[in-house]
Amino acid sequence: MQKRYLLAPGPTAIPPEVLLKMAEPIIHHRNPLFEEIVQEVRDNLKYLFGTKNEVLIFASSGTGAMEGAVTNMLSPGDKAICVRSGKFGERWANICKAYGVEAINIDLPWGDILDPAVVEKTLKANPEAKAVYMQATETSTGAKFPVKEVAAIVKDYPNTLMVVDGITGVGVFELPQDAWNIDILVAGSQKALMLPPGLAFAGVSDKAWEFNKNSKIPKFYFNWTKELTNLQKNQTNFTPAISLIIGLMQALQMIKAEGLDNVYKRIDILSQATREAAVALGLKVFAKSPSPAVTAIVAPEGIDGQAIYKSMWKKYGVTGAGGQDQLKGKIFRIATLGYADKYDVITAVSALEFTLRDLGYKFQMGAGVAKAVECLKDA
Amino acid sequence: MQKRYLLAPGPTAIPPEVLLKMAEPIIHHRNPLFEEIVQEVRDNLKYLFGTKNEVLIFASSGTGAMEGAVTNMLSPGDKAICVRSGKFGERWANICKAYGVEAINIDLPWGDILDPAVVEKTLKANPEAKAVYMQATETSTGAKFPVKEVAAIVKDYPNTLMVVDGITGVGVFELPQDAWNIDILVAGSQKALMLPPGLAFAGVSDKAWEFNKNSKIPKFYFNWTKELTNLQKNQTNFTPAISLIIGLMQALQMIKAEGLDNVYKRIDILSQATREAAVALGLKVFAKSPSPAVTAIVAPEGIDGQAIYKSMWKKYGVTGAGGQDQLKGKIFRIATLGYADKYDVITAVSALEFTLRDLGYKFQMGAGVAKAVECLKDA
Numbered sequence: 001m002q003k004r005y006l007l008a009p010g011p012t013a014i015p016p017e018v019l020l021k022m023a024e025p026i027i028h029h030r031n032p033l034f035e036e037i038v039q040e041v042r043d044n045l046k047y048l049f050g051t052k053n054e055v056l057i058f059a060s061s062g063t064g065a066m067e068g069a070v071t072n073m074l075s076p077g078d079k080a081i082c083v084r085s086g087k088f089g090e091r092w093a094n095i096c097k098a099y100g101v102e103a104i105n106i107d108l109p110w111g112d113i114l115d116p117a118v119v120e121k122t123l124k125a126n127p128e129a130k131a132v133y134m135q136a137t138e139t140s141t142g143a144k145f146p147v148k149e150v151a152a153i154v155k156d157y158p159n160t161l162m163v164v165d166g167i168t169g170v171g172v173f174e175l176p177q178d179a180w181n182i183d184i185l186v187a188g189s190q191k192a193l194m195l196p197p198g199l200a201f202a203g204v205s206d207k208a209w210e211f212n213k214n215s216k217i218p219k220f221y222f223n224w225t226k227e228l229t230n231l232q233k234n235q236t237n238f239t240p241a242i243s244l245i246i247g248l249m250q251a252l253q254m255i256k257a258e259g260l261d262n263v264y265k266r267i268d269i270l271s272q273a274t275r276e277a278a279v280a281l282g283l284k285v286f287a288k289s290p291s292p293a294v295t296a297i298v299a300p301e302g303i304d305g306q307a308i309y310k311s312m313w314k315k316y317g318v319t320g321a322g323g324q325d326q327l328k329g330k331i332f333r334i335a336t337l338g339y340a341d342k343y344d345v346i347t348a349v350s351a352l353e354f355t356l357r358d359l360g361y362k363f364q365m366g367a368g369v370a371k372a373v374e375c376l377k378d379a
Numbered sequence: 380m381q382k383r384y385l386l387a388p389g390p391t392a393i394p395p396e397v398l399l400k401m402a403e404p405i406i407h408h409r410n411p412l413f414e415e416i417v418q419e420v421r422d423n424l425k426y427l428f429g430t431k432n433e434v435l436i437f438a439s440s441g442t443g444a445m446e447g448a449v450t451n452m453l454s455p456g457d458k459a460i461c462v463r464s465g466k467f468g469e470r471w472a473n474i475c476k477a478y479g480v481e482a483i484n485i486d487l488p489w490g491d492i493l494d495p496a497v498v499e500k501t502l503k504a505n506p507e508a509k510a511v512y513m514q515a516t517e518t519s520t521g522a523k524f525p526v527k528e529v530a531a532i533v534k535d536y537p538n539t540l541m542v543v544d545g546i547t548g549v550g551v552f553e554l555p556q557d558a559w560n561i562d563i564l565v566a567g568s569q570k571a572l573m574l575p576p577g578l579a580f581a582g583v584s585d586k587a588w589e590f591n592k593n594s595k596i597p598k599f600y601f602n603w604t605k606e607l608t609n610l611q612k613n614q615t616n617f618t619p620a621i622s623l624i625i626g627l628m629q630a631l632q633m634i635k636a637e638g639l640d641n642v643y644k645r646i647d648i649l650s651q652a653t654r655e656a657a658v659a660l661g662l663k664v665f666a667k668s669p670s671p672a673v674t675a676i677v678a679p680e681g682i683d684g685q686a687i688y689k690s691m692w693k694k695y696g697v698t699g700a701g702g703q704d705q706l707k708g709k710i711f712r713i714a715t716l717g718y719a720d721k722y723d724v725i726t727a728v729s730a731l732e733f734t735l736r737d738l739g740y741k742f743q744m745g746a747g748v749a750k751a752v753e754c755l756k757d758a
Binding site for chain 2: 023
């Protein structure tokens with residue numbers, strides 16, 4: 001018997017209410033019962049994104065919406081600024097390259113703090129850049145980027161869009177699309193939305209819809225104009241991922257019942273407890289400006305980060321994540337977004353202590369959980 | 380209390396075993412547990428498709444794999460032959476157009492029989508055509524097309540690919556990819572595979588992989604080369620639709636346990652009973668070469684096909700489908716693919732009789748179900 005606990009930065013644990021809702025007999029998408037569900041989902045997505053505009057829904061991974069944020073806005077030969085400081089920032093640049101858009105890369109060492117002034121300088125030097133592409137959280141490093149501050153800069157450039165990969169951000173911390181002037185905000189189902197992967201989202205500003213009119217990159221499956229027209233009739237352009245949208249209805253109801261501010265507070269304190277527990281164990285948090293979504297912890301000297309992640313999973317039943325690409329072996333990650341509570345953090349920290357002991361790391365057993373309990377006593 | 384019965388041509392009813400499997404706590408995709416599932420799914424997809432090659436898996440609707448069958452094979456300026464005889468044949472031509480491929484359309488009246496000689500003639504007149512795009516079943520009309528015969532013609536053209544939209548074909552009737560020389564065979568999860576929508580598939584021949592090397596249409600999310608490399612490691616290029624792949628594992632086990640030939644026989648006799656029941660009620664089957672997947676029935680003189688479909692759904696609990704585009708109001712459809720048995724057909728025919736009576740159609744009550752029971756007595 002081994003109970004399993006999922007604290008990975010996507011997929012996250014799914015509430016039983018959502019799992020059971022999706023396990024009901026499936027319904028057909030071209031009928032009023034489903035259209036009522038889409039209507040409710042549209043309203044609640046606007047609440048989640050903080051926008052008056054429609055939030056498009058795609059049957060794809062989050063990357064499908066990232067691709068669409070390039071192919072529906074730009075034309076071959078355009079320039080775009082990409083903030084690269086991890087695996088997902090690199091993805092923006094790779095998508096641009098695939099579609100003939102010249103990426104002007106802001107290369108920030110992985111885990112470092114993004115200074116909005118660097119974006120401003122790059123924009124001033126490249127005022128023809130049609131978009132700034134960046135992450136809310138760079139999931140691979142656990143770093144949080146200053147979306148509000150960067151968006152305030154981009155706002156003054158009428159020929160530049162502010163595009164944010166909020167896949168590990170929307171529903172995790174404050175990221176109000178309209179109030180902060182985010183032109184495109186992308187999300188995915190398997191993070192704070194507590195669903196299986198398979199749905200992607202994009203909130204699109206009026207300014208972005210204007211850019212769309214001149215976009216010449218070819219597209220078909222991810223054609224946002226057609227998706228918008230259909231969504232306004234509570235439909236989708238192609239067969240939607242029905243069961244996931246039904247799960248989404250349930251998950252959004254739960255988020256709304258808790259209240260977004262309470263969700264943000266909950267996740268914030270869980271991540272704080274995770275970070276402080278790591279420090280109490282003599283470990284170091286990797287990101288200089290850590291995101292509440294996921295905590296990347298530096299593997300101690302002489303211990304392989306992959307060994308920590310694998311042992312936590314295999315021997316102790318807690319699924320976190322390892323490091324990716326250049327960080328493989330150097331860090332391991334514990335996520336606190338989505339369907340997570342204080343006992344999840346205490347469980348994860350316990351599993352980490354058991355694992356570190358096995359791997360020969362010297363520390364005082366219990367110091368991590370003691371710190372976590374202290375941090376979480378009023379949560 | 381109203382029990383509901385789903386006999387639409389996608390989504391189809393989902394077996395409780397599959398629903399419950401997908402309702403288990405989700406697991407992470409980057410670990411050995413999930414990789415074992417992918418390994419099994421890869422093997423069973425090869426069995427389903429009748430191919431020794433890998434069957435690619437995408438987190439998207441079926442249309443995503445159709446798009447990929449254009450964007451991963453051709454280049455802007457190429458020509459391709461598209462068989463257009465319904466909504467989905469038109470989709471092939473629309474995808475070609477979106478990506479700068481010149482579609483040479485074979486326009487067949489909706490519901491008519493496709494004569495392979497017409498394809499041969501078109502190919503002879505356009506030997507530079509890089510592909511023939513067609514459907515196994517044109518879902519919008521219920522017509523079955525002669526894939527085997529057309530593929531045998533295309534086989535002799537080394538510079539032309541045979542591409543089949545088998546979304547309403549794979550797992551419905553014989554369609555062995557390798558034996559019939561189908562270069563690309565596309566499928567979707569929400570049809571014979573008895574799953575929710577959200578997964579698309581493409582079996583790809585060696586000849587097609589050769590074409591892929593010269594393809595210059597840009598792609599990123601649907602990049603088949605990268606998908607293949609990942610699949611060979613039991614992974615996917617981007618986060619997979621985990622819950623649907625777990626459901627797929629279960630559904631493929633069920634298909635394998637029944638045996639593909641038995642599945643084909645079951646669906647064939649169910650569709651035959653549906654057609655004969657319709658005729659016994661004085662109705663006409665729309666397609667001249669009907670597919671066992673879905674039976675399109677012509678609405679009787681003076682009765683709106685949409686009214687039949689809607690009443691069957693709303694008042695009598697049976698979800699079929701109406702007509703699309705030019706067939707809206709003229710036909711209604713009852714599907715027999717996927718998780719369907721004889722009682723489903725008898726139920727659907729009963730609901731049709733109740734509906735026709737309500738709408739003032741003159742017929743002998745019970746004639747349809749009597750015929751269905753007769754057809755199904757040994758099934």
